[in-house]
Amino acid sequence: MIKNNLKIGKHVMKSRLIVGTGKYKNFKQTAEAVKASGADMVTVAVRRVNILDKKKPVLMDFLNPKKIIYLPNTAGCFNSKDALRTLRLAREMGGWKLVKLEVLGDKKTLYPNMIETLKSTEVLVKEGFKVMVYCSDDPIIAKKLEDLGASAIMPLASPIGSGRGIKNKLNLSIIIKNAKVPVIVDAGIGTASDATIAMELGCDGVLINTAIAKAKNPVMMAVSMKHAVIAGRKSFLAGRIKPQIYGSPSSSTKGLI
Amino acid sequence: MAEIQLNGKKVSIRTNFSVKDLIKKYKFREKRIAIELNGTILPKQHYVKKKLKNNDKVEIVEFIGGG
Secondary structure (H helix, E strand, O other): OHHHOEEEOOEEEOOOEEEEOOOOOOHHHHHHHHHHHOOOEEEEEEEEOOOOOOOOOOHHHHOOOOOOEEEEEOOOOOOHHHHHHHHHHHHHHHOOOEEEEOOEOOOOOOOEOHHHHHHHHHHHHHOOOEEEEEEOOOHHHHHHHHHHOOOEEEEEOOOOOOOOOOOOHHHHHHHHHHOOOOEEEEOOOOOHHHHHHHHHOOOOEEEEOHHHHOOOOHHHHHHHHHHHHHHHHHHHHHOOOOOOOOOOOOOOOOOOO | OEEEEEOOEEEEEOOOOEHHHHHHHHOOOHHHOEEEEOOEEEOHHHOOOOEOOOOOEEEEEEEEEOO
16 A cells, blocks of 8 residues: 555655645644644744744644654745755754755745746755755646656645635646656645645645635644545546546436336 | 844854853754854754854744745
């Protein structure tokens, strides 16, 4: 059954859902939602420590990095220099080599700047990092990232935090078909059916933050996303029926009275 | 006395103050932070030996929630 687990670098995960830890009401809620989601991996950001309020709780008090895989990201970085600096600090902090690279292009769309992203990927791979790369849904760029040594490709479904769902199924399908490394749909998932669709397309996993953290009931949404990802994966593996133009009766017509 | 920049804020410290002393003073949890001194990452094993000088720029970071 190992075949059905998600493997990124040396990490083998039972869950194909990766969750972000931003935007929650407090750390308690973050921890509850992460637990409910069943995720083995969470994304985290790197920021200055608060030197004025030393008693402020920190994320690690609520999510034990020995029990869950911390995936440091470069959220908020708009160029290669800042992204590299952030991830080198992350590596020093935890000793992790597995990181998520995300270099943004502009503050409005939060679309990735793929020129800076490609540059950074190349440097990070040379420095021994295992890099999961947030990227546009361009199949050529995705392939290029893989050629540069990315450990996983993370195309967006729609803009970060937009909850718009999957806007370009065709491109995602091409990326999935071409890739030899895991493809994780990152950004834009709005609700459970979006996550299921992503998994039905054949992607290896889904990364969700806002759709869970900003739901009316984040913990319940985390459970929903967990099942949505499992349902989509199983549906993909089971092999869907071919869509037909006309109806086909479910009950045999033989012996009709 | 010396004056350093700690996470963008001016902070006064005693002379001959090490990075380890700074960590103790602010009660930072060593395992949960990373330190950059004047733009270069300072490996944890150097915290004890490394003395801070006037005008040093120290950045101390941690993991926070993020997507």
